[in-house]
Amino acid sequence: MRIKTEAIGKTFNGKEVLKNISLEIEENRISCFLGPNGVGKTTLLRILNLLERPSQGKIYYDGKIYQRIDRLSLQRRMVLVGQNPVMFDTSVYHNVSYGLRVRRMKDTKRKIKQALEMVKLSGMENRSALTLSGGEIQRVALARALVIKPEVSFLDEPTHNLDPLSKEIIEDLILRLKDESRRTIVLSTHDLLQAEKLSHKVYLLKEGKIIQEGKAREFFVFPSSSFSAEFLGIRNLFKGKLIQMNGISFLDLGKLKIEIPPLEKIKQKDEMYASLRPEEILVSSQPLVSSARNSFQGKVIKMENKAGLVELTADCGIPFTVVLTKRSKDDLNLELGKKVYLTFKASAVHLMDSG
Amino acid sequence: MYKMIEIVSSLDGEVLGIVFLSFRVSLTAIALSCLLSLPLSLLLALKNFPGRRVIISIINSLLAVPAVAIGLVVYLFLTRRSPLGALGLLYSPWAMIIAQGLLAIPIITSLALAAFRSVSRQIRETAITLGASLHQFILTIFRESRYSLAAALIMGFARVIGETGMTMMVGGNIKGSTRVMTTAIALETMKGNFELAITLGIILLAVSLLIGVPLQLLQGAGKR
Numbered sequence: 330m331r332i333k334t335e336a337i338g339k340t341f342n343g344k345e346v347l348k349n350i351s352l353e354i355e356e357n358r359i360s361c362f363l364g365p366n367g368v369g370k371t372t373l374l375r376i377l378n379l380l381e382r383p384s385q386g387k388i389y390y391d392g393k394i395y396q397r398i399d400r401l402s403l404q405r406r407m408v409l410v411g412q413n414p415v416m417f418d419t420s421v422y423h424n425v426s427y428g429l430r431v432r433r434m435k436d437t438k439r440k441i442k443q444a445l446e447m448v449k450l451s452g453m454e455n456r457s458a459l460t461l462s463g464g465e466i467q468r469v470a471l472a473r474a475l476v477i478k479p480e481v482s483f484l485d486e487p488t489h490n491l492d493p494l495s496k497e498i499i500e501d502l503i504l505r506l507k508d509e510s511r512r513t514i515v516l517s518t519h520d521l522l523q524a525e526k527l528s529h530k531v532y533l534l535k536e537g538k539i540i541q542e543g544k545a546r547e548f549f550v551f552p553s554s555s556f557s558a559e560f561l562g563i564r565n566l567f568k569g570k571l572i573q574m575n576g577i578s579f580l581d582l583g584k585l586k587i588e589i590p591p592l593e594k595i596k597q598k599d600e601m602y603a604s605l606r607p608e609e610i611l612v613s614s615q616p617l618v619s620s621a622r623n624s625f626q627g628k629v630i631k632m633e634n635k636a637g638l639v640e641l642t643a644d645c646g647i648p649f650t651v652v653l654t655k656r657s658k659d660d661l662n663l664e665l666g667k668k669v670y671l672t673f674k675a676s677a678v679h680l681m682d683s684g
Numbered sequence: 685m686y687k688m689i690e691i692v693s694s695l696d697g698e699v700l701g702i703v704f705l706s707f708r709v710s711l712t713a714i715a716l717s718c719l720l721s722l723p724l725s726l727l728l729a730l731k732n733f734p735g736r737r738v739i740i741s742i743i744n745s746l747l748a749v750p751a752v753a754i755g756l757v758v759y760l761f762l763t764r765r766s767p768l769g770a771l772g773l774l775y776s777p778w779a780m781i782i783a784q785g786l787l788a789i790p791i792i793t794s795l796a797l798a799a800f801r802s803v804s805r806q807i808r809e810t811a812i813t814l815g816a817s818l819h820q821f822i823l824t825i826f827r828e829s830r831y832s833l834a835a836a837l838i839m840g841f842a843r844v845i846g847e848t849g850m851t852m853m854v855g856g857n858i859k860g861s862t863r864v865m866t867t868a869i870a871l872e873t874m875k876g877n878f879e880l881a882i883t884l885g886i887i888l889l890a891v892s893l894l895i896g897v898p899l900q901l902l903q904g905a906g907k908r
Contacts, residue, residue, distance in 0.1 A: 378813055380809055380812065380813065401815070401817055404812065404813070404815055405815035407813075408813050408814060408815070409813045411806065411809070411810075413806070414806075414810070415804060415806040415807050415810055417807065417810070417824070417827070417828060418827075418828055419827070427811075427814050427816075428814040428815055431814065431815050431816045431817065431820045432815055473814065474813075474814070477814070477815070
């Protein structure tokens with residue numbers, strides 16, 4: 330189903346939460362609303378799923394204005410999984426079968442078995458849904474939605490606050506759906522790396538407006554505004570050439586080489602972008618003996634207090650930004666000009682191709 | 685004492701008839717009041733319309749109306765000289781059903797309202813987004829609130845089956861026709877016929893216990 334919006338706005342109690350949203354959801358692709366909390370992502374998804382009415386603007390489903398379509402039949406072509414999904418007070422089986430039952434679809438048992446396999450909860454059919462953990466609830470909710478094979482699925486922060494295992498299972502599932510490219514999915518997240526990983530197209534939202542759209546990696550390289558850059562948390566973004574030495578992969582940044590996770594079949598001299606979260610870098614005043622593959626010596630050139638944390642920039646030939654607590658800073662006696670060692674694992678380096 | 689055991693063990697026709705009538709009247713009253721109470725409380729729980737709060741506060745104040753007052757109103761409406769007098773309902777089981785039904789309406793409405801309201805917005809929206817039609821949606825609300833809803837019905841039933849004064853006013857306590865457990869106990873006690881009174885009292889007590897235990901369990905289950 331094609332979904333198109335024209336200048337949608339939403340006002341809650343005089344507060345404008347969405348402004349002038351015009352977009353066209355691509356069919357059989359995964360689109361993503363990216364932005365910090367409270368930016369209107371949830372409201373936008375709810376409006377697209379008809380759970381909320383826009384204050385202004387029009388929505389077209391397959392070219393027809395939504396008021397002109399029978400509400401129930403339209404609703405049955407799409408589904409939304411909320412940020413904190415809830416379970417009906419019954420078994421897992423009956424939760425997952427809900428959408429099938431209301432549509433009087435056949436072959437329920439097999440479909441439910443498949444859906445539970447998909448979220449790695451096989452054999453949980455008879456469990457009471459109220460006894461599930463948070464991660465399991467999210468996965469059952471996903472199975473409950475996807476088992477209907479809706480034309481469009483809206484997933485609001487699908488891995489919000491989840492345990493690492495559930496997060497991985499859900500990301501893998503969405504990745505598989507992304508590769509299959511047979512379902513239209515719209516998801517929201519505040520995590521840029523997740524947006525980049527899981528979706529074909531990203532809409533970056535700020536204060537209820539779409540301020541940039543395209544491929545996530547383009548945002549990295551060409552943030553359209555200082556907000557993009559700041560929200561994206563672009564601190565350590567490097568461009569370099571891929572090289573391999575003795576079977577180990579490096580990114581050659583010119584002044585230094587950083588070791589990166591092993592890559593298969595890389596072409597020599599391929600250009601790549603790499604980013605590194607500031608909190609992944611360890612600061613020490615002496616060289617560290619550790620399993621982390623990257624360690625560089627540098628000089629503190631900038632220190633800034635931010636919400637109880639200290640953001641420190643150290644020049645190791647190229648600048649790295651590191652976040653540490655105020656106590657660590659005091660313990661290390663850090664001050665401008667001081668010599669420090671930065672250490673991080675190869676696996677902390679996030680790679681994006683420049684294509 | 686011996687006679688009492690004899691009455692209980694043999695459960696003679698008169699006692700059985702009284703017990704049966706009590707249940708018939710009170711169950712019918714509850715069923716009829718549900719016809720009004722459940723749609724009303726569903727509407728009040730799910731729809732926001734002007735006057736909603738007023739209706740809720742009226743229902744809550746009706747909870748405090750004494751049963752005798754309801755008995756009086758029903759009596760005045762059903763007495764021969766009244767508009768409905770021609771129906772000849774006064775001193776019939778139907779008069780008791782009407783009075784008990786009216787007594788139960790505010791109780792069931794207010795408890796069912798609380799039950800329906802306990803179904804969270806997220807649950808309601810989950811049903812909608814998964815494609816429930818209106819009647820499937822309502823069924824889901826019922827299913828999600830089933831424990832508190834059952835508790836509401838049991839509370840209503842317990843209240844009306846134990847009601848005496850009002851039932852006597854409109855039913856007349858006519859032997860074999862409108863004599864129910866409570867009115868029979870009142871009468872037999874006054875007559876000094878304690879054996880029958882105590883027998884019926886024990887049955888009534890047993891009914892309360894049989895109602896009370898599942899009620900407690902349901903309320904516990906609802907709070908889980």
